[in-house]
Amino acid sequence: METAFDPEHITGLSDEEAAGILEKEGYNELLSQKKQSLFSILLNVLKEPMLLLLLVAGLIYLFLGEVKDALILLMFVFVVVGITFNQERKTERALEALKSLSSPRALVIRGGKQKRISGREVVKGDILILREGDRIPADGIVLFCTNLLVDESLLTGESLAVRKSDSGGLTQSLQPGQPGGDDLPFVYSGTLVIQGQGVAQVSATGMHTEMGKIGKALGKIVEEDSLLKKETTQIVKNFAIVGGLLCVFVVVVYGLTRGDWLHGLLAGLSLSMALLPEEFSVVLLVFLSMGAWRMSRRNVLVRRMPAIEALGSSTVLCVDKTGTLTLNKMILSSIYSGNEYCEIDKEECLLEKFNELLEFSYLASQQDPFDPLEKEIKKSTEKFLPEYRGIHHEWKLLREYPLSKNLLALSNVWVSNDRRKHVVATKGAPEAIFELCHLNEAEKEELMSQVQKMADKGLRLLGVAKASFQDDSLPDKQHDFEFEFIGLLGFVDPIRPTVAQSVKECYTAGIRVIMITGDYPGTAQHIARQIGLKDPEKYITGPELSKMSEGELAEKIKTTNIFARVVPEQKLIIVNALKLNGEIVAMTGDGVNDAPALKSAHIGIAMGERGTDVARESSAIVLLNDDFLSIVAAVRLGRRIFDNLKKAINYIFSVHIPIAGLAVFPILFNLPLILLPAHIAFLELIIDPACSTVFEAEPEEKNIMNRPPRNLQERIFGVKSLTLSLVQGISMLAGVIAIYLYALYTGKGEVEARTLTFATLVVANLTLIAANLSWSQSMFKTLKSENKALRYVLVGALSGLFLVLYVPALRSLFRFSLLHVDDLLIVFVVGTLSITWLRLLKTQINNNL
Structure with a gap:
C-alpha cells in the first residue's frame, strides 16, 4: 500500500555532499551568465579614444625621430591601461557580487534543516521546498505537493497553469518528460509556482535543464538607458563634435602660420585630448556600479541601475506594516473564547x-509551517x-x-x-x-x-x-460545512527599534510615509502612533477605496497616510493615485499580487526574506533584510551618489577648460607651445582616478537628509552647474595663463615658462578637486575627511610632479626645467588662489545649486 510522503523525515544532502557535486558539475546557471573575461575587459580598455590619441601621437614622434617623446607616451599608455583595467575589474567584481545576490533564491533541505541559498548553488539531488510565488530554480521530481499549480508558459506557451501530482515516492525510475499537461510529477527550471506548495528533488541543473536545452538566457534584462546615461552621452557627443572642429582648426592655423604640419597635427591631437571628456562614461559606470555595491552592504540589492538616480527623488514611501515596520515575529498575546478574554501569559489562559x-x-495550520x-x-x-x-x-x-x-x-x-x-x-x-x-x-x-x-x-x-x-465525498467549497465559532487569537508584531527615528528622518528629508496593511484600522493606527506617522486619525479602508473614483482618491490621498484592510491588488490603485498627484513613489511588496504595483511605482522595493521571486523580478530594489531602516539608508545613499556624481561631472568640465585653453592660446597668439601630449597624459593620470574614485568615495553632505527631494527631471548638468564649472575653469585658465605670460615677459625661456605653467596647473587641479568635493564645509575640513582616496591622489600627484621636476631623466623627457624655491612659492600661491577665491562665494553658490 502506497503511503503519503512526509517532508518532516527528509534530511536531504549534507553541505559537504552539495559542495562536492557543485565542484564536479558547476553552478546552476546558463552559459550566457559567464562573467566577462580578462581579455575582453582589456580589449574594451584598449578601445578608449584617449589611448588611441596617445598611440597616434607616439607614432608621429617616432616619425619625427623623437624617440624619447614616443617612449614616454608609450609609458603613459601602459599606466592609463593599468588604471582603467583595475577600475574595470573592480567594477566587474562588484557586479559579480551583486549578480550572485540577485540570482533566484531557493529554499532547500540540507542536513535535515531548511536553508535559503542562491539559486545558482542548487545541485542535483537537492530537496527543494516550493511555495506560492517561487521561481523554480532547477528541474526536479515532485515528492510531495498540496494544491500545487505551476505556470509553465515560459516553456510551453500555454497560458493556463498546470496541476502537479507527487511521484508516490518513486524517484529513481522516473524520467522527466516534456513540460505541459496536468498531474505530472515534474517541475522545471524557470517556471513559477502559482498556488499551493510542494517538495521536489532536483534532477537536473544548469545547461542540463529543459531551459538549458532550449538555450534561453533567462533573467538577462535589456534596459532602456537612464536619464543620466542619455544626458552624459549627449554631453560627450557635443564635446567630441566641438573637439573635432577645433582640432582641424588648430592643425590648419598651425600649419599655415608656422609651416609645420606634423607639429600642427600634434598640437591638434593635444587639443583633442584636452577636450575629450572620456571620463563621463567611466564615471557613470563606476558610480552606479559601486553605488549598487555599497547599497548591497546596507542590505539593499539594486536590480535596475536607474533606480539609484530615482531614489534621491522619492517624495513618498509606501510601506507594508508587517515585516517592514515591524519585526515580523508574531507573538500570541491574547485569546478570546466563550465570552472571555485574557492575556496569554496569565494563568487563567491555561484553563481548559x-x-x-x-x-x-x-x-x-501547516504541519511544518514557514509563515x-x-x-x-x-x-x-x-x-x-x-x-x-x-x-x-x-x-x-x-x-x-x-x-x-x-x-x-x-x-x-x-x-x-x-x-x-x-x-x-x-x-x-x-x-x-x-x-x-x-x-x-x-x-x-x-x-x-x-x-x-x-x-x-x-x-x-x-x-x-x-x-x-x-460523508466520504467532501464538498467543493468551505461554505458547505456547518462551522461552529470557537474564538479569536490576538497576535502582536513588535515594532522595529529603528523605525521611529527613520520615519522622523524621512519627514526631515521631505518624504511622506504611507503605511499599507491588511490589518484593521485600529491596529494600523496603534502602530502609526508608535512610529510617529503623521495624521494617524485619518485612514482609508480597502472597501472604501474600492468605491472611490480615481479623482476622489487622488484628492483624499494628499492627507491620508494609513490604508487598512487593503488587498494586494489595491496597491496599484494607490500607486496610480499618487502618481496622478505628481509624486515620485517608492512602493514595497512581497507577494505575487504585489507585482503590478511594484512595476508601476517609480521604485519598486521587494522584500528579500519573505518576498516571492515574482515580486523580486518586478521590482527595481530588493531589501535583503526587509527592514524599513534599509529603505531610508538606500534613499540616503541614492542622494549621496547623485550628489557626488554631479560634483564629479562639474569637476571634469571645469578641469578641461584650462587644459584646452592652454592648448589653443599659444597657437592663436603665435607663442611657444605649453602642453604636449605627454603633459596631458600626465594630467589624465590625476583626473581619471580623481573623478572615478575620489568623488565616488566622498562621504555624504551633512545636510543630505535635510533638503527636499530632487526633481527627477532635473538635469545633472544644467545651466547652474554649467555656470559654476565655467567660472571655475576660466578662473583656473586665467591663473595659469597669467603665470605663463609672467614667465615670458620676465625673460624666462620657453622651457622655464612651460614648467612654471604646468606645475601651476597641477596645483590648481588638486585645489579644484578639494574645492568640488564639498560645498558645505571648508577645504581644510575636506582635506581632513575620511576620504582616503583623496589623500592617495594628492600624495601621488605631488610625488609625480616632484619626480618630473627633480629627476633629471624625467625632467628631460618632459622638457621641463628645474624650479627653485621662489618658483615653487609662486606656483602654489597662484595655483591655490585661482580656485580658493571662489570659496568666498560659497553661500551664494549653495543657494543657487
Missing part, C-alpha cells in the same frame, strides 16, 4: 476552556498543550481548502483516529470566519465589538472555527 481554541488553530504566524501557533500550542501533539500526530490530513481572494479563510480536513468522521479546522480573518459560521446579526455585532477592542491594542486577529463531516 481555552484549550479547544488552541487545538483547532493548530489543526488549521511566522503559523510558527507561533505551533510553538504556543506545543507549549501549553503538549499532549495534543502526540494525539494529532496519528491523524491524516485529507484535504486543504486554501485561502482565496473571495474568502480570507483556510480549512484543513483531518481523518481522526476513530475514522468515523472528518474533523474540519479553519482559521482566517474574523469577518470570513463569522461568514462561514453563518452568525446572526446580533452575534456578529457582539463579536465585532470584541474584535475592535483587540484591534485597537495593535493586535493582529485570527478567527478560529470547527466542523465535522460524516
Whole structure:
C-alpha cells in the first residue's frame, strides 16, 4: 500500500555532499551568465579614444625621430591601461557580487534543516521546498505537493497553469518528460509556482535543464538607458563634435602660420585630448556600479541601475506594516473564547476552556509551517498543550481548502483516529470566519465589538472555527460545512527599534510615509502612533477605496497616510493615485499580487526574506533584510551618489577648460607651445582616478537628509552647474595663463615658462578637486575627511610632479626645467588662489545649486 510522503523525515544532502557535486558539475546557471573575461575587459580598455590619441601621437614622434617623446607616451599608455583595467575589474567584481545576490533564491533541505541559498548553488539531488510565488530554480521530481499549480508558459506557451501530482515516492525510475499537461510529477527550471506548495528533488541543473536545452538566457534584462546615461552621452557627443572642429582648426592655423604640419597635427591631437571628456562614461559606470555595491552592504540589492538616480527623488514611501515596520515575529498575546478574554501569559489562559481554541488553530495550520504566524501557533500550542501533539500526530490530513481572494479563510480536513468522521479546522480573518459560521446579526455585532477592542491594542486577529463531516465525498467549497465559532487569537508584531527615528528622518528629508496593511484600522493606527506617522486619525479602508473614483482618491490621498484592510491588488490603485498627484513613489511588496504595483511605482522595493521571486523580478530594489531602516539608508545613499556624481561631472568640465585653453592660446597668439601630449597624459593620470574614485568615495553632505527631494527631471548638468564649472575653469585658465605670460615677459625661456605653467596647473587641479568635493564645509575640513582616496591622489600627484621636476631623466623627457624655491612659492600661491577665491562665494553658490 502506497503511503503519503512526509517532508518532516527528509534530511536531504549534507553541505559537504552539495559542495562536492557543485565542484564536479558547476553552478546552476546558463552559459550566457559567464562573467566577462580578462581579455575582453582589456580589449574594451584598449578601445578608449584617449589611448588611441596617445598611440597616434607616439607614432608621429617616432616619425619625427623623437624617440624619447614616443617612449614616454608609450609609458603613459601602459599606466592609463593599468588604471582603467583595475577600475574595470573592480567594477566587474562588484557586479559579480551583486549578480550572485540577485540570482533566484531557493529554499532547500540540507542536513535535515531548511536553508535559503542562491539559486545558482542548487545541485542535483537537492530537496527543494516550493511555495506560492517561487521561481523554480532547477528541474526536479515532485515528492510531495498540496494544491500545487505551476505556470509553465515560459516553456510551453500555454497560458493556463498546470496541476502537479507527487511521484508516490518513486524517484529513481522516473524520467522527466516534456513540460505541459496536468498531474505530472515534474517541475522545471524557470517556471513559477502559482498556488499551493510542494517538495521536489532536483534532477537536473544548469545547461542540463529543459531551459538549458532550449538555450534561453533567462533573467538577462535589456534596459532602456537612464536619464543620466542619455544626458552624459549627449554631453560627450557635443564635446567630441566641438573637439573635432577645433582640432582641424588648430592643425590648419598651425600649419599655415608656422609651416609645420606634423607639429600642427600634434598640437591638434593635444587639443583633442584636452577636450575629450572620456571620463563621463567611466564615471557613470563606476558610480552606479559601486553605488549598487555599497547599497548591497546596507542590505539593499539594486536590480535596475536607474533606480539609484530615482531614489534621491522619492517624495513618498509606501510601506507594508508587517515585516517592514515591524519585526515580523508574531507573538500570541491574547485569546478570546466563550465570552472571555485574557492575556496569554496569565494563568487563567491555561484553563481548559481555552484549550479547544488552541487545538483547532493548530489543526488549521501547516504541519511544518514557514509563515511566522503559523510558527507561533505551533510553538504556543506545543507549549501549553503538549499532549495534543502526540494525539494529532496519528491523524491524516485529507484535504486543504486554501485561502482565496473571495474568502480570507483556510480549512484543513483531518481523518481522526476513530475514522468515523472528518474533523474540519479553519482559521482566517474574523469577518470570513463569522461568514462561514453563518452568525446572526446580533452575534456578529457582539463579536465585532470584541474584535475592535483587540484591534485597537495593535493586535493582529485570527478567527478560529470547527466542523465535522460524516460523508466520504467532501464538498467543493468551505461554505458547505456547518462551522461552529470557537474564538479569536490576538497576535502582536513588535515594532522595529529603528523605525521611529527613520520615519522622523524621512519627514526631515521631505518624504511622506504611507503605511499599507491588511490589518484593521485600529491596529494600523496603534502602530502609526508608535512610529510617529503623521495624521494617524485619518485612514482609508480597502472597501472604501474600492468605491472611490480615481479623482476622489487622488484628492483624499494628499492627507491620508494609513490604508487598512487593503488587498494586494489595491496597491496599484494607490500607486496610480499618487502618481496622478505628481509624486515620485517608492512602493514595497512581497507577494505575487504585489507585482503590478511594484512595476508601476517609480521604485519598486521587494522584500528579500519573505518576498516571492515574482515580486523580486518586478521590482527595481530588493531589501535583503526587509527592514524599513534599509529603505531610508538606500534613499540616503541614492542622494549621496547623485550628489557626488554631479560634483564629479562639474569637476571634469571645469578641469578641461584650462587644459584646452592652454592648448589653443599659444597657437592663436603665435607663442611657444605649453602642453604636449605627454603633459596631458600626465594630467589624465590625476583626473581619471580623481573623478572615478575620489568623488565616488566622498562621504555624504551633512545636510543630505535635510533638503527636499530632487526633481527627477532635473538635469545633472544644467545651466547652474554649467555656470559654476565655467567660472571655475576660466578662473583656473586665467591663473595659469597669467603665470605663463609672467614667465615670458620676465625673460624666462620657453622651457622655464612651460614648467612654471604646468606645475601651476597641477596645483590648481588638486585645489579644484578639494574645492568640488564639498560645498558645505571648508577645504581644510575636506582635506581632513575620511576620504582616503583623496589623500592617495594628492600624495601621488605631488610625488609625480616632484619626480618630473627633480629627476633629471624625467625632467628631460618632459622638457621641463628645474624650479627653485621662489618658483615653487609662486606656483602654489597662484595655483591655490585661482580656485580658493571662489570659496568666498560659497553661500551664494549653495543657494543657487
